[in-house]
Amino acid sequence: MNVRPRRLRATPAMRRLVAETRLNPADLVLPLFVREGSEPRPLNSMPGILQHTTESVRAAVNEAADLGLGGVMLFGVPDAKDAVGSGATDYDGILNQATRVVVAEVGDALVVQTDLCLDEFTDHGHCGVLDADGRVDNDATLLRYRDMAIAQAESGSELLGLSGMMDGQVAAVRDALDSQGFENTAILAYSAKYASAFYGPFREAVGSTLRGDRKTYQQDPANRREGLHETMLDLEQGADIVMVKPAMSYLDVLADVAAMSPVPVWAYQVSGEYAMIEAAAANGWIDRERAIFESVTSIRRAGADVVLTYYAPEIARTLREQP
Known part of the structure; x- marks a missing residue:
């Protein structure tokens, strides 16, 4: 044998x-949850992960x-919620407050990013009104997203993570940012975001009060080409970066998007x-460290830049x- x-x-x-x-x-990039209150709170469904306070997050x-x-992605966990997610655009709301704290601490060393979605702030738990x-x-939700974008940019967010899966959200936010002088604030479009069962622990992390499901706006897990379609629309609207979410169950979609995208994936x-x-x-069923590295390496191997x-x-x- 010559080939070994x-x-x-x-x-x-x-x-x-x-x-x-x-x-x-x-x-x-490290996702971080920041809650109102004076004490951080551990998450039962995500061992080792906390809902931080504006002090502990420092x-x-x-x-x-x-x-x-490379950066941190901030999610706000407010005490009070209402039908339109008023806390999302409140200057003193937890997410905008936390953003200013984090930017002051590490804004020169990390890309400070913020989740632009209403689900943490609405009493019904949906990503829109x-x-x-x-x-x-x-379309009514897009108006709220425009206001959220300005509030987050004013608080110092360098990259807005549009995770709501509303049609036209990238164009709406880009227009709002540019009209207010935030041309340099970048947009991360959650382009291929699926209605997944794997979001379960996140519900606890953000104190979700979701009633029903999100299948009318997040993608059907059965659909592969649709992920490309959504990505192309976001690129046409000016997305600076595109996202596939979740990762491990959608490596085929990730590879598809990575093969065609001219921007980071x-x-x-x-x-x-x-x-x-x-x-x-x-439970002793897998080697924890090996599983961590194998899982993240597989995501990078499939085409994720970050x-x-x-x-x-x-x-x-x-x-x-490591040596």
Whole structure:
């Protein structure tokens, strides 16, 4: 036999040398939840993850900066909610307040990003405002997104994560930002976002009060081409970065998007993916560290330029300790 692929797997040093995909802390973004109140709160469904306060988040983002992560994505967890998500555009609302805190701490070292969606702020838990029949009103929601975009940009967010899956949301937000002098504020479009069962723990993380489901605006998990269609629409509307979410169950969609996108492609390793690894490892069914690295490496291998993952600090610490 002249062809022996095992030659390149013979030693750890050789495997490291010929690895096609590598993890780098700069390619990771850490999602963070910030709640109102004076004490951080652990999440039962996501062991090791907290709802931070505006004080405790300071240490978290400084660690992220020290580890060389690419950025942090902030989610607000308000005490009070209403039908239109008023807290999302309140200057002193928890997300805008937390953004100013984080920008002051690490704005020169990390890309400070904010989730632009209403689900954390509405009492019905949907990503938009409802019409008289209780359905999500797409165009009325876009008006709220425009106001949210201005509030977040004014608070210092450098990158707005449009996760609501409303038709035309990228164009609406881009127009609002440009009209108010925020031409340099970038847009991350959650372009291929699916109505997934893997968001379950996230509901606890943001204190969701969702009634019903989001299948009328998030994509059907059965559809692959639709992910490309949504991505092309967002690109036409001016998205600076496009996202596939969740990641691990949609690697085919991620690869499709990465093959055609002229802009960076990101993917989100969501709460349910995190929780499954933690639960299986706690029961001794899998090697936790190997599962973490294999899962995130697979997302990068499929085409993600950047991965949003709750494991970002742990991965960065492990990489730092390796020879």
